Amino acid sequence: MIEAKLTELLERAGEHVDVGPPPLDAMRAGAARRRRRRTVAWSSVSVAAVLAVIGGTTLLTQGSSGVDPQPPVTSRSPGVVAGGTRLVGLGHAAIAVPKAWGTNQVICGTPRTDTVLVDFGITTLCLGLPRAGVESVEVVRGKPKTDFHVDESTEIDGVPAQRQRTTCSQGPINKVTVCSGTVFIPSLDVSFQATSSTSAEEVGRILARIVIVPDLVGVPGYRTIGRNGHQPQGPDYAELLKEAGLKAEFRTRMSPGYPAGMIFSGSPAPGTMVAPGTPVTITVAGR
Structure with a gap:
């Protein structure tokens, strides 16, 4: 009896309440806002992940064609040098190399150990076979070689620079693969040519240590x-x-x-x- 009376009262109350169409527009707007919030959140996570990767290791990946797909990530803080390295350069352009690296350590023009080459004089005419696991970078005035060409344009500490992609080739005698890449800074007329018989990625890591130092x-x-x-x-x-x-x-x-x-x-x-x-x-x- 009580349930019947309660049902009757609810039906009468409903007759006096205006019920409009469902708020579809508001529901859609709320859903869109939630989707945007999720998108922003995922985008922030993605950007943070990319920055973490770039900050941890600056890589130049080598494609199947033997040419890296993009220029190195250049330095963002002028003059900032990582610990355990020393600056070598010409003019106001320099590169940070490990302190353990030698200077002009070559035989017949071929690096025999990890080294930086600067103001390298006459090369003895002889056959120098590359060794595996050796890195080097040559710092020169102007473009480093006659076959230099620009594959990418980039910036180093706000200064325009040109990048020749990393390529790799195998020696015909001892079969050691050597990769090389170049960065040229036209306004300062300085080039950095990095070579590595470890990997193309190592070339990218070397060139990523180029900095502009206005006070030196x-x-x-x-x-x-x-x-x-x-x-x-x-x-x-x-x-x-x-x-x-x-x-x-x-x-x-x-x-x-x-x-x-x-x-x-x-x-x-x-x-x-x-x-x-x-x-x-x-x-x-x-x-």
Whole structure:
């Protein structure tokens, strides 16, 4: 009896309540907002994951064609150098290499151990077979080789740079695969050519350590300023140092068997990053 009365009362109350159409638009808008929130959340997670990968290891993957698909991720903080490395460069462009690397450690023009090449002089004409697991980078003025071409445009600390993709080739004798890639900075006229007999990814990691250091300047080389077979002379090098914003100080070594003014050494060594105005001691031959 009570249930029947309750049902009757509810039916009468319902007759006096206006029931409009279902709020479909509001429901759709709410669902869209929820979808957008989920999309933003997933996008944030994806971006964080990508940044974590880039920050952990900067890789240049090599495709089946032997050419890497993209330029290296360049440095984002001018002058920031990782621990355990040293800067080597020319002008205001430099690259951070491990402190354990040597300098100009080559035989017949072929690196024999991990090394940086800068102001490398005359190469002995002989056959140098590459070794597996050796990394190197050469720092030079201008474009490093005649077959350089631009595959990608990128930036290093806001400075435009050009990238030649990494390619790999196998030696015909000992079958060691060597990969190489190049970054050229036109406005600074400096190139970095990295090679690795480990992997194409290692080439990318090396080139990713290029930085622009406005408050430092690389000591220019003297071995490569000779012309027409003539040995470099002290006055020529002093002029080059002046153009770089450095000071030249001469030291004479009495050497009757050598042409007067021929350069024996420079200190700090070529490629060393120093403050503008730093004196560079040039040791030349005297009579």
